[in-house]
Amino acid sequence: MSTELTGAEITIRCLQEEGVSHIFGYPGGAVLFLYDELFKQDKIKHILVRHEQAALHAADGYARSSNKVGVALVTSGPGVTNAVTGIATAFMDSIPMVIISGQVPTAAIGQDAFQEVDTVGITRPCVKHNFLVKDVAELATTIKKAFYIASTGRPGPVLVDIPKDVTQQKAEFNYPASISLRSYTPVVTGDVQQIKRAIQMILEAKRPMVYFGGGVILDNAAAELTEFVRMLNFPCTGTLMGLGGYPSTDQQFVGMLGMHGTYEANMAMQYCDVLIAVGARFDDRVIGNPKHFCNEERKIIHIDIDPSSISKRVKVDVPIVGGVSAVLKELNMLLKAGRETTDINALLKWWEQIELWRARDCLKYDRTANIIKPQMVVEKLYEITSGDAFITSDVGQHQMWAAQFYKFDKPRRWINSGGLGTMGFGLPAAMGVQMANPGSKVACITGEASIQMCIQELSTCKQYHLPIKIINLNNRYMGMVRQWQEFFHGNRYAESYVDALPDFVKLAESYGHVGMRIDKPEDIEGTLKEAFKLDEQLVFIDFITDQTENVFPMVPGGKGLSEMILV
Amino acid sequence: MENEAGALSRVAGLFSARGYNIESLSVAPTEDPTLSRMTLVTNGPEEIVEQITKQLNKLIEVVKLIDLSDEGYVERELMLIKVRAVDKDREEMKRLVDIFRGNIIDVTNKIYTIELTGTRAKLDGFLQAIDRNLILEIARTGVSGLGRGERILEL
Ligand SMILES: Cc1cc2nc3c(=O)[nH]c(=O)nc-3n(C[C@H](O)[C@H](O)[C@H](O)COP(=O)(O)OP(=O)(O)OC[C@H]3O[C@@H](n4cnc5c(N)ncnc54)[C@H](O)[C@@H]3O)c2cc1C
Ligand SMILES: Cc1ncc(C[n+]2csc(CCOP(=O)(O)OP(=O)(O)O)c2C)c(N)n1
Ligand SMILES: [Mg+2]
Numbered sequence: 001m002s003t004e005l006t007g008a009e010i011t012i013r014c015l016q017e018e019g020v021s022h023i024f025g026y027p028g029g030a031v032l033f034l035y036d037e038l039f040k041q042d043k044i045k046h047i048l049v050r051h052e053q054a055a056l057h058a059a060d061g062y063a064r065s066s067n068k069v070g071v072a073l074v075t076s077g078p079g080v081t082n083a084v085t086g087i088a089t090a091f092m093d094s095i096p097m098v099i100i101s102g103q104v105p106t107a108a109i110g111q112d113a114f115q116e117v118d119t120v121g122i123t124r125p126c127v128k129h130n131f132l133v134k135d136v137a138e139l140a141t142t143i144k145k146a147f148y149i150a151s152t153g154r155p156g157p158v159l160v161d162i163p164k165d166v167t168q169q170k171a172e173f174n175y176p177a178s179i180s181l182r183s184y185t186p187v188v189t190g191d192v193q194q195i196k197r198a199i200q201m202i203l204e205a206k207r208p209m210v211y212f213g214g215g216v217i218l219d220n221a222a223a224e225l226t227e228f229v230r231m232l233n234f235p236c237t238g239t240l241m242g243l244g245g246y247p248s249t250d251q252q253f254v255g256m257l258g259m260h261g262t263y264e265a266n267m268a269m270q271y272c273d274v275l276i277a278v279g280a281r282f283d284d285r286v287i288g289n290p291k292h293f294c295n296e297e298r299k300i301i302h303i304d305i306d307p308s309s310i311s312k313r314v315k316v317d318v319p320i321v322g323g324v325s326a327v328l329k330e331l332n333m334l335l336k337a338g339r340e341t342t343d344i345n346a347l348l349k350w351w352e353q354i355e356l357w358r359a360r361d362c363l364k365y366d367r368t369a370n371i372i373k374p375q376m377v378v379e380k381l382y383e384i385t386s387g388d389a390f391i392t393s394d395v396g397q398h399q400m401w402a403a404q405f406y407k408f409d410k411p412r413r414w415i416n417s418g419g420l421g422t423m424g425f426g427l428p429a430a431m432g433v434q435m436a437n438p439g440s441k442v443a444c445i446t447g448e449a450s451i452q453m454c455i456q457e458l459s460t461c462k463q464y465h466l467p468i469k470i471i472n473l474n475n476r477y478m479g480m481v482r483q484w485q486e487f488f489h490g491n492r493y494a495e496s497y498v499d500a501l502p503d504f505v506k507l508a509e510s511y512g513h514v515g516m517r518i519d520k521p522e523d524i525e526g527t528l529k530e531a532f533k534l535d536e537q538l539v540f541i542d543f544i545t546d547q548t549e550n551v552f553p554m555v556p557g558g559k560g561l562s563e564m565i566l567v
Numbered sequence: 568m569e570n571e572a573g574a575l576s577r578v579a580g581l582f583s584a585r586g587y588n589i590e591s592l593s594v595a596p597t598e599d600p601t602l603s604r605m606t607l608v609t610n611g612p613e614e615i616v617e618q619i620t621k622q623l624n625k626l627i628e629v630v631k632l633i634d635l636s637d638e639g640y641v642e643r644e645l646m647l648i649k650v651r652a653v654d655k656d657r658e659e660m661k662r663l664v665d666i667f668r669g670n671i672i673d674v675t676n677k678i679y680t681i682e683l684t685g686t687r688a689k690l691d692g693f694l695q696a697i698d699r700n701l702i703l704e705i706a707r708t709g710v711s712g713l714g715r716g717e718r719i720l721e722l
Contacts, residue, residue, distance in 0.1 A: 120573060125584050129627045132573070149627060182722065183569060183630040308621035311614065 007136045007167040008033035011100065014143040016043050017175045020071050022062060022435050023047065024055040028075025029115060030102025033167040047435065047464060050456040052079050054428035056086020056099070057454070061432030063095050064415045065390055067220060069151050070097040070432065076104055076164075077115030080122065085422060087157050088126035092419025093241060094218055096155035098146045099127075105165040106134055119161045128156030136169040144179045153186030154306040155218055186305060190322030195330050198301045198318045199338065201274055206346035207353075208234045209272035211257065214241030214418070215279015215304060215324045222246065222411040224328035225278060231335060232342055235354055237265035239280050240418045244408035249387070254354060255363075258286040259555045260400045263362035266553070266561040268354055270296055277302040277316075279324040281309040283419075290314055292560025303327045362553050362566055363404055372521050372545045374398060374473040378405035380524045381443060381471060384532060389441040390415065390433045394426035394450030397479035400551045402445040424453030427470065431457060434466045441469070441532065448474040448542075449498050458511035461538045469531050470540040472504060475547045483550045487565070508540035519544035570596050570603040574628040578605065581626065587611065587619050591644070591687075591709030602630065604720075606642075606711045608687075631722060639715035645682070646690045647672075649704040652679040656701060667693045678703070686710075 005013065011034055015023065024047045027035045038046050049055040052074045059070030070090075074083045080101050090097045104113040120132045129149050131142050139162070146158040202208065216225050216238075222245050229236045229252055236246055237257040246253055255262030257269050269275070269287070275298050280286070287293045290313050302309075302316040303324055310319040320327055365375045378401050381389070391406055392415040393399040399416055408414045415433055417425040430444040451472055461468060481496040505515030514537050518527050524543070531539040553564040568574050575594060582589050587609060594605040609619060616634070623629050635642070652660050657679075664671055664681050667689065673680035683693055687710055694702070714720065 121576070124577060124580055181627070184627050306625070308618060308625055312618060315614075 003172055004170040005173045006033065006170050007139050007162065008037045010136070010139050010171065010173050011143065011162065011167065012037040012041060012044065013173055014140055014175055015071065016041070018069070018143075018147050020044055020069075023071045023073050024049055024058040024062070024432065025073030026052050026055055026075065026079060028079050028102065030076035030079075030104060030164045031073060031100075031167075033164070034073065034100070034102070034162075046073075047431070047460070049428065049431075049460050051454065052082035053086050053424060054431070054454050054457045054460065056083050056097070057089065057422075057425050057428035058432035058435070059097055060086065060090045060095050061392060061415050061429030062436045063090075063097055063432070064429070065412050065433040066436035067412065068436070069147055070095065071100070072097065073100045075102045075115070076119070077117050080117055080119045084122060084126065085424075087123055087159065089417050089420045089422040089425060090157040091126045091128065093214060093417065094155050095157065096150040097157040098143070098150050099157060099159040101159060101161045102167075103132065103161045103163040106163045107165070109163065119159070123159050126157075127159050128154075130159040130161065132161045132163075133166055134163065136166050136171040139166065139171065140173060140175050141179065144176050145181065148179050148181075149184065153184070154309075187321050188305070188323040188326050190303065190320040190327040190330060192330070194318055194320045195327065195334065198276075198320060199331065199334055201299055201301060201318060202232065202276065202335075203340050203342055205274035206343055207271065207273040207350045208232070208276065208342075208347070209268050209274070210234050210236035210276045210278065211239075211269060211280055212236060212242045212245050212278040213239040213280025216242055216245035217411045219279065219305075219324040220411070221279070221323075221325035221328055224325050224332060227332050228328050228335075231332065233347060234276075235268055235351070237261070237269060239283070239286055240403055240416065242280060243403060243414045244411040247409040248407035249409055254358065256403055257561075258283075259288070260404065260551050260553065261555075262404075263360045263553055263564060263566060264354055264357035266555065266564060267357045270561045273298050275300045277304075278328070279304060282313045284313070287314065288555045288561045288563070289558055292563070295560070360566070364567060365549070369546065370521065372519060372524065372543050374401050374475070374543070374545045374549055375405050376521060377471060377473060377524055377543050377545070378402055378445065380528055381445075382406045384525065384528045385441050385443070389413070389443050390430075390437060392416065392426045392430040392433060392442070392444045394444075394446040394453075395421045395423045395480070396447045396450055397475070397483065397549070397551050398445050398447045398450075398473040400480075401473070423450040426450060427454050427457045427468070430468045431460060431464070431466055434468055435464070442467075443469040443471055445471045445473065447479060448472060448476065448501055448504070449478045455507070458508065458513060458538070458540075462512045465536065466538060467534070467536050468538050470508075470538070472540065472542045473545050474501075474504070474542050475545045475549065476501065477547055479549075480551070486550070487554075487556065504540055504542040508538070513538040513540055515540045515542070517542040517544065568603060568605060568626075568630055569628040570601055571628055574603070574626075575605075577626050577628060578607070578623065581622055582609075585618075585622065587615070591707070593709035593711050606635075606709070608710050631720060633714070633720055635712045635714060638718060640712050640718070641715060642686050642710045642712040643684055644687055644690055644710045645684050645708045646693075647706045648681045648683065648694075648702065650679050650681065650697065650701045651677060651703060652701070653677055656698070660697065660701070663693070663696055667696075669693070
């Protein structure tokens with residue numbers, strides 16, 4: 001009657017039950033039994049990366065672009081420590097992931113055993129939750145809990161640490177269909193009283209502003225948000241994490257806000273009288289100096305599923321704890337049913353003011369230059385992909401240009417590390433995106449410094465035939481660092497010049513890919529077209545760009561939103 | 568909170584990671600062995616205390632949290648204190664222990680070990696009342712508290 005399975009079998013069965021299609025991982029001693037079980041089945045495809053950090057970023061890109069839980073598998077000790085950057089990256093951006101890590105056998109825990117680290121301890125501050133499974137009988141429910149916690153409420157990474165002996169021991173396999181935890185009950189629907197107060201405030205607004213963030217993407221609420229904003233004819237702005245939550249090409253969208261946000265978005269944010277924050281967390285890169293921000297009087301309505309995001313940095317007048325989608329649905333319904341309308345005249349005047357700000361054309365750059373302007377590369381990429389590609393990025397100036405110049409009309413198309421700002425994210429994330437969206441165009445906008453942080457993944461891309469297009473905006477500088485040094489450190493470019501660069505074309509070729517290099521603006525379009533024609537191959541395009549270009553507008557650290565440096 | 572290994576370190580880690588202050592912390596299992604009860608004393612401006620409450624509630628193992636100081640509550644802390652007690656100090660110390668309703672629970676010809684229970688303020692008061700130089704060692708448990716009357720922390 002032995003229906004007992006080993007811990008390793010149980011783990012894989014659980015993942016199958018969860019409908020996991022891809023696992024990104026790297027083997028090692030502590031996870032050998034798990035790999036053995038992976039070998040014996042073909043429902044789950046394992047993607048072998050070249051560094052555990054990349055396994056995490058790939059699972060993360062997979063999750064962000066597909067709305068599924070990303071899954072990574074790493075071994076104990078160095079496997080885990082390599083993964084930490086990727087776990088923290090996902091944590092900061094609230095990405096649902098389950099990480100399975102191997103651990104030394106239970107009897108060896110605490111003995112400074114070979115490849116032992118206190119995984120639960122090391123990852124505790126950068127996971128939504130973590131577990132050490134000491135008893136095989138608890139393995140299945142623990143994995144169920146992990147998926148449940150990772151994907152509900154404010155999502156986040158959950159780690160399950162499994163000692164090697166637990167993967168060998170046997171227990172009966174029972175995967176619970178659902179699970180409830182007495183200590184974890186996320187609220188989804190908003191309080192009706194609060195929603196009614198919000199409506200009153202919305203209807204009375206003279207200078208309203210909608211400010212949306214990653215919560216809209218995470219909760220798949222783009223349609224509800226769009227309906228809300230359009231119905232009211234309010235201006236709206238998105239954070240770096242929110243882009244695509246509302247169509248960027250729409251007139252009511254005034255661009256991204258924040259440190260590198262548009263003039264019109266930041267001014268409207270500063271001078272609105274009613275601010276409706278939707279799944280955004282008033283980050284320091286978004287509102288600048290909170291004191292300066294609060295110098296202007298305005299009422300704030302804040303919709304967020306995590307109470308700790310509300311009134312954390314800025315005091316809020318109407319907090320609505322709940323899911324973006326559910327709350328917006330309710331708001332839309334009540335607004336449609338109600339008789340009162342917004343103050344149309346005031347709104348018209350407000351729009352006039354906004355259009356004046358918009359006319360400042362804060363994103364302008366020299367289109368006639370005879371060296372490549374990075375902004376132009378992104379613009380051309382946008383045109384050639386009809387605005388419909390999945391774009392991942394690394395961290396730096398190129399990331400900001402990508403955000404400013406690629407107009408995302410759909411959610412989950414813009415994949416970047418906002419909260420942690422992890423260089424090295426772009427390429428492995430693109431692998432996960434391509435895995436989740438085979439046949440779709442995927443481009444990674446990167447810089448010559450960032451790309452080198454996970455360059456080894458070119459090998460993974462070859463193995464799995466991932467036709468990613470790498471757009472390397474090569475300014476030979478850690479441009480973002482150089483920009484700060486230029487503005488705030490008297491042009492002393494300490495260690496920000498990226499010397500001894502590889503020949504990226506040859507490098508790409510040596511991994512079996514196609515490499516291209518251009519340095520003339522007139523070649524941008526043709527080269528991009530040629531690259532995308534090679535739809536079965538990874539193409540690495542090295543754009544030699546203007547070394548001195550800076551990202552504008554810029555709100556310097558400690559300054560207020562209306563104190564932007566403009567071109 | 569759930570009576571599980573690691574729950575306490577999550578709370579302690581949260582406080583150090585976010586720069587919150589722990590004045591005292593006491594924790595032990597309850598009548599339901601799957602649950603333990605923690606009483607944590609902290610301080611800070613209202614917004615910070617609000618954040619602390621929200622952040623604690625986010626911890627998966629925290630089942631229920633109340634701010635005792637929102638309404639009526641009782642608190643007690645136990646302190647064991649070892650003092651030098653020779654000559655005239657012996658009598659004086661005995662008298663003070665009586666005033667504070669403490670007990671002397673261990674005696675040698677040079678030393679008293681005193682047990683004292685009460686609010687934090689009372690224990691602090693006792694320490695103020697005695698000569699600092701006589702104190703050899705102190706062990707305090709940290710405060711435990713319960714709501715007054717019908718105010719019960721239930722699931
Ligand atoms: C070089 C660099 C420059 C940057 N410059 C800028 C900049 O100019 N502008 C900018 O905006 N950002 C910028 N960032 C990013 C910034 O650091 C933050 O990551 C970002 O602003 C946070 O976005 P968010 O507020 O949308 O929050 P997110 O991190 O996306 O958080 C989402 C919020 O939504 C909530 N939420 C989650 N799920 C739900 C749900 N189902 N229902 C309701 N709520 C939910 C969460 O609780 C959280 O509060 C920059 C980053 C880097 C690396
Ligand atoms: C892992 C990591 N280390 C350091 C930093 C700090 N940092 C932010 S941007 C940047 C420079 C990025 O240079 P590059 O990739 O060439 O992009 P550019 O700004 O030139 O477009 C650095 C070092 C970071 N974000 N991540
Ligand atoms: Mg660079």
